Amino acid sequence: MFKASCPCHGAQSNNLCCLNICTVGGREQCLKITFIKLLALIIVVLVVLLTIYTNTDIIAFLTNKKQDIIPSWDYLPCDWSVDKIPRPMRHRAVLECGISTRIYYEEVPFNTTPAVTTLESHDPCLAHLAQSTWCNDPGMRVPRLVHYVWFTRHTLPLYTFVSVLSAVRHVRPCLVLFHGDVIPEGPYWRALLQLVPNIVHVRSQRPRQIFGHTLSSLITVLTFSPLNIFLLLVCHLEYGGVYLDTDSVVLKSLDHVRIHPVVMGTEVSGWNLCNGMMLSEKNSTFLQLWLATYVDFDDSQWAQHSTRVPYLLYLQKPDLVHVVDSFFRPNYVDIGKFYRSGEIHQWDDLLALHLYVRFHLKFFAEGQSAIQTNCTMGEILRYSLHGASDACQLTTLISGSDGISKKRKKA
Numbered sequence: 001m002f003k004a005s006c007p008c009h010g011a012q013s014n015n016l017c018c019l020n021i022c023t024v025g026g027r028e029q030c031l032k033i034t035f036i037k038l039l040a041l042i043i044v045v046l047v048v049l050l051t052i053y054t055n056t057d058i059i060a061f062l063t064n065k066k067q068d069i070i071p072s073w074d075y076l077p078c079d080w081s082v083d084k085i086p087r088p089m090r091h092r093a094v095l096e097c098g099i100s101t102r103i104y105y106e107e108v109p110f111n112t113t114p115a116v117t118t119l120e121s122h123d124p125c126l127a128h129l130a131q132s133t134w135c136n137d138p139g140m141r142v143p144r145l146v147h148y149v150w151f152t153r154h155t156l157p158l159y160t161f162v163s164v165l166s167a168v169r170h171v172r173p174c175l176v177l178f179h180g181d182v183i184p185e186g187p188y189w190r191a192l193l194q195l196v197p198n199i200v201h202v203r204s205q206r207p208r209q210i211f212g213h214t215l216s217s218l219i220t221v222l223t224f225s226p227l228n229i230f231l232l233l234v235c236h237l238e239y240g241g242v243y244l245d246t247d248s249v250v251l252k253s254l255d256h257v258r259i260h261p262v263v264m265g266t267e268v269s270g271w272n273l274c275n276g277m278m279l280s281e282k283n284s285t286f287l288q289l290w291l292a293t294y295v296d297f298d299d300s301q302w303a304q305h306s307t308r309v310p311y312l313l314y315l316q317k318p319d320l321v322h323v324v325d326s327f328f329r330p331n332y333v334d335i336g337k338f339y340r341s342g343e344i345h346q347w348d349d350l351l352a353l354h355l356y357v358r359f360h361l362k363f364f365a366e367g368q369s370a371i372q373t374n375c376t377m378g379e380i381l382r383y384s385l386h387g388a389s390d391a392c393q394l395t396t397l398i399s400g401s402d403g404i405s406k407k408r409k410k411a
């Protein structure tokens with residue numbers, strides 16, 4: 001029991017369990033709560049505060065923010081059109097890196113700017129999140145983080161729209177990172193913002209030097225080799241995750257390969273591994289070795305460093321990388337058959353596919369009508385956007401006299 005004396009008067013309290021306090025005037029006041037009760041009250045308050053602080057549901061409720069779920073999107077209806085924005089509001093991810101690290105979503109009007117959260121490259125918050133439970137699964141080495149590289153102001157094309165949606169569906173990323181100097185624009189970008197709330201822009205400048213070797217402006221424009229080094233450094237060494245070229249589409253879950261430190265795909269058998277799509281844990285040994293070869297970088301031979309060197313390294317150290325024959329099948333030599341009208345080739349065994357659009361820009365030039373093309377690529381686009389439902393099969397799409405079909409017939 002607590003027996004207090006009042007230091008102001010030195011008078012002994014006649015209540016043994018009374019906490020005496022002295023007011024400014026020196027008058028002795030008896031607080032009508034016992035010390036034990038006071039202690040219990042403090043503990044209860046602390047427990048409640050701690051519960052609130054650690055429980056994101058309660059925080060979300062109190063701060064009117066949406067719960068941090070892994071977002072997915074519903075397959076698009078067959079009459080979907082990129083110009084129709086169905087909802088006036090959308091969700092936008094906010095990253096929080098304080099004592100607790102988390103991703104939450106705020107509801108914002110559709111036209112809100114900035115459209116997405118922007119971080120500077122090398123922001124420690126991102127590295128922190130990338131290693132947190134938000135982005136990782138037990139027993140897996142590659143985090144659920146998707147990376148795109150996006151330099152120079154331009155419109156997001158249909159194939160990148162499909163790429164991001166396919167990655168969100170099959171990888172279930174905690175975040176989709178667009179590394180670059182600007183964010184994309186155009187109707188497909190706006191449609192994407194409605195469907196995918198967890199896109200984040202990581203502001204980065206286009207790399208101009210590799211270990212002191214200046215890159216020729218031609219190569220910089222062509223966006224091949226500098227980006228290799230860029231994604232090696234930034235995407236995979238710092239964070240790990242799934243890197244996708246803007247024309248790579250994921251067709252199945254990649255979970256069973258995320259147990260490996262690095263996953264790459266064969267492009268030309270017995271010759272190279274392509275980096276248009278790759279998975280890696282943070283700071284993998286394989287990527288460190290690969291990066292070290294850039295000391296002898298010669299930008300007249302970008303292909304050497306981007307695809308042949310990883311193959312040679314793989315031959316030397318096959319344990320460091322898992323090679324699949326599924327990302328670049330068919331490769332740039334054979335992909336033409338997927339674009340040929342009236343031909344349907346088998347593709348259901350593929351995990352993902354690099355579309356090599358730079359050889360088939362015409363196919364995508366007419367925008368949304370590419371989805372209604374009678375060829376393997378059309379089927380892949382329909383599957384990726386509408387799911388496998390019969391309602392959106394080509395015959396149904398063509399017989400339905402929606403706006404798109406009409407436009408297409410006119411063209």
Ligand SMILES: *[C@@H]1O[C@H](CO)[C@@H](O)[C@H](O)[C@H]1NC(C)=O
Nearest residue numbers: 237238239282283284285288
């Ligand atoms: C990667 O690992 C090496 C050691 O293997 C270490 O020196 C380096 O700082 C690490 N880099 C990052 C970005 O974690």
Ligand SMILES: *[C@@H]1O[C@H](CO)[C@@H](O)[C@H](O)[C@H]1NC(C)=O
Nearest residue numbers: 341342343374375394395398
């Ligand atoms: C797609 O092309 C094939 C081969 O030319 C043809 O048999 C088939 O009827 C076409 N499908 C549609 C829906 O037009």
